[in-house]
Amino acid sequence: MIKVSVVGAKGRMGSYVVEAVNNAADTQLALALDAGDDLTRIAPDNTDVVVEFTVPSVSLNNVLTLIGQGVDVVVGTTGWTDEKLAQVKEAIAGGPKPETQKVFIAPNFAISAVLADYFTTKAARYFESAEVIELHHPTKVDAPSGTAIHTAHGIAEARKAAGMAPVPDATETDGGSRGQVVDGIHVHAVRLRGLNAHEEVLFGNAGEQLTIRADSFDRTSFMPGVLLAVRKLATDAPAGLTIGLDHFLDL
Numbered sequence: 525m526i527k528v529s530v531v532g533a534k535g536r537m538g539s540y541v542v543e544a545v546n547n548a549a550d551t552q553l554a555l556a557l558d559a560g561d562d563l564t565r566i567a568p569d570n571t572d573v574v575v576e577f578t579v580p581s582v583s584l585n586n587v588l589t590l591i592g593q594g595v596d597v598v599v600g601t602t603g604w605t606d607e608k609l610a611q612v613k614e615a616i617a618g619g620p621k622p623e624t625q626k627v628f629i630a631p632n633f634a635i636s637a638v639l640a641d642y643f644t645t646k647a648a649r650y651f652e653s654a655e656v657i658e659l660h661h662p663t664k665v666d667a668p669s670g671t672a673i674h675t676a677h678g679i680a681e682a683r684k685a686a687g688m689a690p691v692p693d694a695t696e697t698d699g700g701s702r703g704q705v706v707d708g709i710h711v712h713a714v715r716l717r718g719l720n721a722h723e724e725v726l727f728g729n730a731g732e733q734l735t736i737r738a739d740s741f742d743r744t745s746f747m748p749g750v751l752l753a754v755r756k757l758a759t760d761a762p763a764g765l766t767i768g769l770d771h772f773l774d775l
């Protein structure tokens with residue numbers, strides 16, 4: 525049995541994780557903690573893997589604390605920047621188990637979103653124009669979504685590797701309607717009651733368009749990915765920091 529503790533256990537995602545861990549045959553719930561709880565209660569003697577779904581403003585501190593506790597961590601919270609990731613790597617190197625510590629961060633655990641991202645990186649070099657639209661429930665605190673930022677970076681990287689020019693755009697006046705520019709790619713965020721988590725990547729050439737869309741209609745869509753990550757960390761995932769569920773899929 526893999527002993528799993530959940531941080532952010534009372535949240536929308538955390539409560540689904542608690543249920544998924546309770547229902548899986550090979551996992552058992554250790555501690556379910558939320559805001560105000562002492563994370564140092566989580567330790568190797570009671571926990572094999574921690575799952576962290578909280579809010580971007582606290583996630584880094586939680587992860588640093590858990591590394592200090594010597595437990596492996598699966599993180600679904602968004603808001604990660606290069607600077608924050610560098611702090612995680614530093615903490616692993618200076619932590620209690622620098623050779624074996626595992627931290628896994630995924631912007632999205634839904635297979636539809638991971639595959640959409642994968643197909644997007646394959647398509648990116650064939651199209652002159654690319655824009656990302658993410659659409660979410662109105663209770664989401666961050667915009668654009670972590671997934672959309674990850675997608676935009678993937679598109680930019682593929683375009684750079686192919687030696688492509690910047691996306692064409694003659695806009696001279698912009699009151700914010702062109703979205704946030706992430707690595708040269710425009711990202712638009714919609715917040716609408718009734719939505720859960722959705723993303724569309726629009727690619728364009730003269731006379732043609734490709735749209736890649738992923739829809740998570742329900743939070744159950746994230747649970748197989750979360751459990752896969754937990755199982756990988758408990759077995760053969762590499763030590764150190766790994767980012768993206770694609771690393772655990774045979775793509």
Ligand SMILES: NC(=O)C1=CN([C@@H]2O[C@H](COP(=O)(O)OP(=O)(O)OC[C@H]3O[C@@H](n4cnc5c(N)ncnc54)[C@H](O)[C@@H]3O)[C@@H](O)[C@H]2O)C=CC1
Nearest residue numbers: 532534535536537558559578582600601602630631632633
């Ligand atoms: N990677 C993925 O596949 C997915 C990622 N997310 C991300 O997960 C995060 C959480 O999303 P939701 O569950 O919808 O948010 P939520 O607001 O429903 O839940 C957050 C929970 O964290 C708790 N919390 C706040 N501060 C804390 C602290 N210092 N220590 C422990 N717990 C604390 C809150 O009390 C709350 O229960 C967001 O960043 C969201 O973007 C959401 C869905 C899927």
Ligand SMILES: O=C(O)C1=N[C@H](C(=O)O)C[C@H](O)C1
Nearest residue numbers: 602631632664669670671721
């Ligand atoms: O807050 C959410 O709901 C989601 N957050 C993640 C993100 O910001 O990309 C993943 C998914 O889109 C749902």
